[in-house]
Amino acid sequence: MTEVSAHLTRMVRRVQADGRVPAVAAALHRADRPLWTCQVGETGNGTTLGPETAFRIGSVTKTFTAVLTLQCRDDGLLDLDDPLERHLELPAHGELTVRRLLSHTSGLQREPYGDVWDTLRAPDAEAFLAELARAERVLPTGRRYHYSNLGMALLGRLVGRLRGGTWAEVLDERVLGPLGLTGTTVTPGPTAATGFLVDAYSDQAHPEQPTDFGAVSPAAQLWSTATDMARWAAFLADPAALDPEGAVLAPTTLDEMRWPLTVTDETLWSGGFGLGLILVPQGDRVVHVGHDGAMPGFLAAVYGRRGGEGTAGAMGAAVFGSSGTAAEVFDLPHRLLAAAVERDPADVVPWRAGPPAPPEVRGLLGRWWGEGFEYVFSWHDGTLRARGAGDPAGKPPAVFAPLPDRPDVYRTVSGREVGELLRLTRDDSGVVTRMHWATYRFTRRQESFDGYDFRS
CATH class of the missing domain: 2.40.128.50 (Lipocalin)
Known part of the structure; x- marks a missing residue:
C-alpha cells in the first residue's frame, strides 16, 4: 500500500469508526492513476463487503434523471424553457418549466401528496397523477431554491414519455449501458448491503426495510457500487475523458449543467444548484460537482473535481454508508479529493513548441x-x-x-x-x-x- 493509499484508507476508517457506520465503501477515480477503493465494516446480511457491494444512493439518482433530460433537449425533443404541459398531460402544475424543475426553483412542494416518509409507500404512476393537483406550490416560481423530489419525479415521467419507454428502461439504454455502469440498478440485487438506523445512545443498529419508490423513482430509487459512482462523478466533472465521442452527453452540455443557477443559502454561498447538479466551491477556483443522497439506512455522496493546480483529469469520488444518520459520509468525498490532489498531484505536463500563429x-x-x-x-x-x-x-x-x-x-x-x-x-x-x-x-x-x- 502506498503512502497516499494508506492515508486515504485511514480517512475512511476514521469516518466508519467515529460515525459508527456498519459499512462504508469509498472509491476514487482519476485518469492518471489506478482506481482506488476501500471498504470498512460488514454488510449486515452475511454477504462479503467489497468493491461490488451495492448501496442505496438516494438522491444521487437525480443526476441521472437530469442527464436524461438534457439528452432530450440536445436531441430536439424539448426546450429547457418548455412548460411540462407541452409534452405531458397533467392535472396540475403543467405550466412549470423544465429548467425550473431541474434547478429546484419551481416552488413545488418537496414530496408527492401524502405522508410518504411516514408510510414508506410511494405512489404508483396512477396515484401519482391522480393526486398531483393536491400538491402545493409552496413558493412563487423562481423566487428561490426549494428542493423537490416531486419535481424530479415529473421530469422522469417526461423523459419516459418522450423516449417511448419507462424511466428505468431509458436510463439503462442511454446512460448505464454506454458508460459501463453495470453495478447500478433500480433494485438492490444479491450484493446489496443492509441499511441501518444506529441508536444515538447505544451500539444497537436496527435494519431498515428497503422501499420501492414507485413513480418517484427518478428522484431516489437507484442502488450502486462506489466504483460505479466514482466513475460517474468523473464523468460529471470531465465527460470528454470518459465519453470522448459524446455518446451520452456533449461536454458543452455538461458545462451548461454545471453553471450555477441558484444558491442554496442566501447568506452563505457555500453551495448551489445547476441543472440537476449540486455545486460545492472549494476555493482557489476549484469546484466539486455531483450530489448527496439519503434513504432509510443509507447515506451517499458522489462528487467530481474541476479546476485547481494538481487536479487530475476525470477525477471523482464516491462514499457510501449503511447508516441513515452518519453525516460524516457527506464530507468525506470532498476531503478524499483534496487529499489526493495534495499528496499525489497530477503530473506537470511538459510544454512543447507548437506551430506559429496564422x-x-x-x-x-x-x-x-x-x-x-x-x-x-x-x-x-x-x-x-x-x-x-x-x-x-x-x-x-x-x-x-x-x-x-x-x-x-x-x-x-x-x-x-x-x-x-x-x-x-x-x-x-x-x-x-x-x-x-x-x-x-x-x-x-x-x-x-x-x-x-x-x-x-
Missing part, C-alpha cells in the same frame, strides 16, 4: 487597452486568447473562434464576454489598428472613452 492573427498579438485596462492577446493550442494583464494565473482566458463567413470577426466561445463578438479593424496596409470586443474599443495605447491618447 498570418491573419500574428499582427494582433500582444498588448491592447480597453476601458482603461490592459489586456494581452495570444495564440496557444491553436486558438486566439485574451487575458487581463492583471488577471490571477488560475483565471481562465477568453477564447475566440473565427466566423467562417465574416473575415476578421471572432466569437468569444469561453471565458470573459462569452458569446460576444470581437471585430478587427485594419488600415490600408492590413495592420490591425483597432478592435471592438463586446462593442468596447481596444487600442494599442491607453485611451479615454472619447479617444484621448495619454502618450500623444
